[in-house]
Amino acid sequence: MNIYQAVTMNENDKVAVALKNVEKNSTVELMHKNEMIKVVLLDDIDFGHKFSIVPIKKGEKILKYGEVIGAATRDIEVGEHVHVHNLEGTRGRGDQVG
Numbered sequence: 001m002n003i004y005q006a007v008t009m010n011e012n013d014k015v016a017v018a019l020k021n022v023e024k025n026s027t028v029e030l031m032h033k034n035e036m037i038k039v040v041l042l043d044d045i046d047f048g049h050k051f052s053i054v055p056i057k058k059g060e061k062i063l064k065y066g067e068v069i070g071a072a073t074r075d076i077e078v079g080e081h082v083h084v085h086n087l088e089g090t091r092g093r094g095d096q097v098g
Contacts, residue, residue, distance in 0.1 A: 006030045006039075008053065010066030015050040015082050017064070043081035050082040062087060 006016040011033045022028060022045045029038050032053055045051050050064060056076040061068045070089040076082060 006051070008032050008065075010063065012063050012066055014052060014054050014056055014060075014062050015064050016053050018045040018047055018049055018051065021045070021047050039079050041081075042077060042079040045081055052076045052078050052080050052082055054078060056082075061090075 005019050006022075006028045007019060007030060008016045013032070016028070016030050016032070016039070018028070022041055024041055024044050026041050027038050028041060028045075028051070029036060030053070031037075037053065039051065039053055041051060043051070055078055056062060056072045058072050058074050060072050062070050062072060062082060068090060070087045073086050073088050076086050080086070
């Protein structure tokens with residue numbers, strides 16, 4: 001089993017960022033809330049892309065680096081790729097706040 005690394009920057013983050021390309025079914029190990037956690041990826045994750053480290057419900061705000069980056073357009077499972085197919089950006093939109 002390969003162990004890969006990823007990063008979060010804030011204890012409230014709901015996603016982590018892959019530090020290299022990681023294949024589906026791989027285990028990613030990272031620090032979150034002062035604990036080492038392991039996440040099995042449900043999708044291929046490219047370098048710099050996000051994956052969920054907690055379950056995220058449809059409509060819930062998604063935090064990366066402690067900042068809201070958008071809202072989930074559907075339920076997102078732990079280990080799932082978080083991108084335009086399941087995330088609606090809210091930054092810079094007058095009709096969406098924070």
